[in-house]
Amino acid sequence: MSKKSELPETLSHYDSAGRARMVDVSAKAETRREAVATAFVELSSAVLDALPRNPKGNPLEVARFAGIQAAKRTAELIPMCHPLPLSFIDVTAEIVAGGVAITATTATVAGTGVEMEAMTAASIAALTVYDMTKALDKSIRIREILLLRKSGGASGEYLRPSA
Numbered sequence: 398m399s400k401k402s403e404l405p406e407t408l409s410h411y412d413s414a415g416r417a418r419m420v421d422v423s424a425k426a427e428t429r430r431e432a433v434a435t436a437f438v439e440l441s442s443a444v445l446d447a448l449p450r451n452p453k454g455n456p457l458e459v460a461r462f463a464g465i466q467a468a469k470r471t472a473e474l475i476p477m478c479h480p481l482p483l484s485f486i487d488v489t490a491e492i493v494a495g496g497v498a499i500t501a502t503t504a505t506v507a508g509t510g511v512e513m514e515a516m517t518a519a520s521i522a523a524l525t526v527y528d529m530t531k532a533l534d535k536s537i538r539i540r541e542i543l544l545l546r547k548s549g550g551a552s553g554e555y556l557r558p559s560a
Contacts, residue, residue, distance in 0.1 A: 425508035430549030431485075432504075434515035436523035438497040439538040444530050445492060456529035457490040457497065464488035464522030468503050468514040478513050481505045488518050490526065497526050500545075512547050 448456060465486045472480040485504035490497050501518035503511040523539045530537060547555045 425551070427506055427508050428549045429504065429506050430510045430547070431502065432510060432512040432515035432547040433500065433502045433545045434512070434519040434543065435501070435545055436499045436519040436542040437540050438499065438523050438526045439540060440496040440526075440530065441534055441536075444533045444537070445496070447533055448492065448530070451529060453529045456526050457492070459529060460490045460497075460499065460522040460525040461488045463525040464490075464499070464501050464518035467521035468501065468518035471514045471517040474517060475513055479507075479509050481507050481509070481511060481514065483511065483514060486514075486518065488522050490522055497523075499523055499526075510547060510550050510552075512544055515547075516542060516544060 453459075465488055467474075468483060468486045468488075472478045483503055483505050485502070487502045489500045491499075499519050499522045501515045501522065503514040503518065505511050505514075520539075520542050523542065527537050527539060543557065544555070545557050
């Protein structure tokens, strides 16, 4: 279920002078937190047909590994993210009508959520599919990188409403 909330008056990543800062999460309870994010790589039918014969290797498998590696390095890529001990990462890349659907799931037991890790994994997996197929078509589109759901922490459960 999506928890309905009002927008805060201030954003937690800014101090009273308006400077960006890392949020202090030391007082937050360590709970199990999980997030699921997706991305879609739009490919032409010609590129989809060529995927099994890619000279660079299997783009879907390489994308999975890249997504897993990216989730582990999120705090190195996004300045205000906390380094988290991830207890689970799963990335899938599946050929579907019109392209490749990527789903990334991350979990931890920590004092802050894993949404950014899931979204980073999905994003980097999508970029990897692009990298491995760009020689066939430069007009590939990466779209719809989004958080599907998250659980745990003070804000509880979030489930993206169906479009």
